[in-house]
Amino acid sequence: MTATTDPSSATAEAADAVVGADAADGAVRSARALHAPVVDWFAAHARDLPWRRPEAGAWGVMASEFMLQQTPVNRVLPVYEEWLERWPRPADLAAEAPGEAVRAWGRLGYPRRALRLHAAARAIAERHGGEVPSEHAQLLALPGVGEYTAAAVVSFAYGQRHAVLDTNVRRVFARAVSGQQFPPNATTAAERRLARALLPDDDATASRWAAATMELGALVCTARGPQCGRCPIAEQCAWQLAGAPAHEGPARRGQSYAGTxxxxxxxxxxxxxxxxxxxxxxxxxxxxxxxxxxxxxxxxxxxxxxxxxxxxxxxxxxxx
DNA sequence: AAAACGTGGGG
DNA sequence: TCCCCAAGTTT
Incomplete structure (x- = not known):
């Protein structure tokens, strides 16, 4: 385990971010108090997903992240397995026609992702010697890789200390720290600041923390019907402490589909x-x-x- | 910065 | 049934 109790600059920054996010809440909780419960919960309850296994490698992580952009885990699973078996390295996919990537994508939705993953594979083969880059900036330059995906790859595949802010993490932080039922519609600078402030100091713990907060949001702190009874930080959750108030702000405008x-x-x-x-x-x-x-x-x-x-x-x- | 971009499952 | 939501990115 890591030092979850010693004070540090990160703690002070986190405190500021928390206060900034919810000035009405006078009790500034120690950000560090969240690390151990969440990381321990993850160790006990994490799903055994193929892209989390060591043999997945950076390419497996990257492919999974493309597929998981707006598509549920259960639907990704079979496609991921076929994909990695057929194209175990970026160069293997790069050698294919882009249409084959689109075909193999099947019904995951948003097929432009398949095209972009293919283009990213070609860029990796040509510019990076066939190795998925380990720098956030280099990843960000690849087609289809945005802020989240670049962060996920450096954190999950390369074990780096980097804030990973996806829809799950944003919701967990919104509730546990900011006392809001839902995060803002679009990611804000305050959320990024908070995510950075809450990041554990060492790479290994930060990497686990990123995966753990994401998993907590996916399995327990869900958008609808959160299972607070199974949450490792329910006692410290600002939203719970506030009596689980309903969301104020503007509702997210739903996406229409039929007829479009x-x-x-x-x-x-x-x-x-x-x-x-x-x-x-x-x-x-x-x-x-x-x-x-x-x-x-x-x-x-x-x-x-x-x-x-x-x-x-x-x-x-x-x-x- | 809002809107486009697929698909299917669960409450 | 219908609506909401799912590990976002691009223009």
Whole structure:
């Protein structure tokens, strides 16, 4: 275990962040008091996910993070296994046609992620000697890698001390520290500051803390129906202490789907994925009744590089 | 900075 | 049933 009790600059910074986040709460809790319970809870309750096993490597971690962007763990699992078996290293994927990545992506959703993971693999093969970079800035420069994914890779794959702020962690901090039921709609500077302030001092503990807070949010401190009875820090949770007040601020605007271009794109791509050979326009025309929207959706897929138009009005997943 | 971007499961 | 949500990124 680590020194969870000695004071440090990080503690003072955390205190400031906490006060800043909730000035009404006069009792400044020690950030350090959260580390041990959460990390110990993680040691006892963490799921055995394939990308957490040592053999996953940085490439496995990175691939899993792409797949997990907005897609639940259970749906990712089978695709991840096939993907890593087929393309065990970045160079293996880089050697493939991008369309094969899109096909293997299956129904995970947001297929541009498949294209970006493929492009990232090519960048890694060309610019990084086939090794997933271990610097946050270099990762951030890769297609499809944003602030969260870069942080996840350096933390989970390389064991670095880096704040990892995903939707789960944001919710845990919002409740446990800020006393709010939900975090703001968009990640704020205050949240980043708080996440940095709460980070344990040493790399190993910081890395575990990142994974642990994420897992706590995913399994216990969930968006709906949180299981506070099973939470290791329920006694210190600012939201609980405040009587679990309902969320104030603006509600998150839901995403509509039925009837949108996204739905049409999804149907078009499903047809293309299913066929190894080029598909005639007439087959694509079956998926949507409205010709204007249908054409717009197809154009969008082409301009996104997800679909390749051929001579004679035929289409296929991209070869190059 | 708001909006686009897929898909399916659970409350 | 319907709505909400899921390890975000890009433009």
């Amino acid at each position: 271009d996204r739905q049409v794109r999804g149907r078009l791509l499903a047809v293309l994925r299913a066929s190894k050979d080029p598909v005639p326009q007439s087959d694509l025309d079956q998926v949507w009744h409205e010709p204007v929207q249908r054409a717009r959706a197809l154009d969008g897929l082409v301009s996104d590089g997800l679909v390749e138009p051929l001579e004679g009005g035929r289409y296929r997943l991209p070869l190059t």
